[in-house]
Amino acid sequence: MALKLITPPTTPPAWLSEVKAYLRIDGTDFDTLLTDLLNSACRYCREFQNRSYVTETWELILDELPDLPLNLPRPPLQTVDSITFVDQSGVETIWDPSNYIVDNASERGRIDLAYGKSWPSITLQSMNGVRIRFTSGYGDISAVPPLYQTAVKLFIAHRFENPDSQDVPEAVHLLLWPDRVVPV
Numbered sequence: 001m002a003l004k005l006i007t008p009p010t011t012p013p014a015w016l017s018e019v020k021a022y023l024r025i026d027g028t029d030f031d032t033l034l035t036d037l038l039n040s041a042c043r044y045c046r047e048f049q050n051r052s053y054v055t056e057t058w059e060l061i062l063d064e065l066p067d068l069p070l071n072l073p074r075p076p077l078q079t080v081d082s083i084t085f086v087d088q089s090g091v092e093t094i095w096d097p098s099n100y101i102v103d104n105a106s107e108r109g110r111i112d113l114a115y116g117k118s119w120p121s122i123t124l125q126s127m128n129g130v131r132i133r134f135t136s137g138y139g140d141i142s143a144v145p146p147l148y149q150t151a152v153k154l155f156i157a158h159r160f161e162n163p164d165s166q167d168v169p170e171a172v173h174l175l176l177w178p179d180r181v182v183p184v
Helices: 016-023 031-049 146-161 170-179
Strands: 002-007 056-062 077-086 092-094 100-103 110-113 130-136
Touching (some): 016 031, 016 146, 031 146, 146 170
Antiparallel strands (some): 002 056, 056 130, 077 092, 077 130, 100 110
């Protein structure tokens, strides 16, 4: 099983201006540093929680047909964009969406077979024969939960004030832990 980022988020979940206001910084002297810290903090927090914040597209790659229902990683799930099978000859077939149902209301989005449907009769290639492409995230910046944005700002404030430090403030983990998705 592999998980591949196809389309990264286009913006971090906290605006630079909000970070500067949080740190009480005027002017543009630290904009480059703060942008780097913002990107680093967002990535750390997303990876710690195993979530998508701003809309991004992923591809879950499997060697065989999965047991169903299949929980998708990186919640919240917006859409399942495609399910593709690769046969032993390397021919790719996109499976019609009428064959499966998508649950994007659950905390971890799921895929299941539609009523009366079954997996196709296909001999998959020995590795990476199933590819599930999906879009996840809260949408734009304004939809990202405020607690996550606060965690990002705390991370940035700590690293800004302690540039040689590699540790993460406990408060960041306390804010992020309750909604962390632990891979199984």
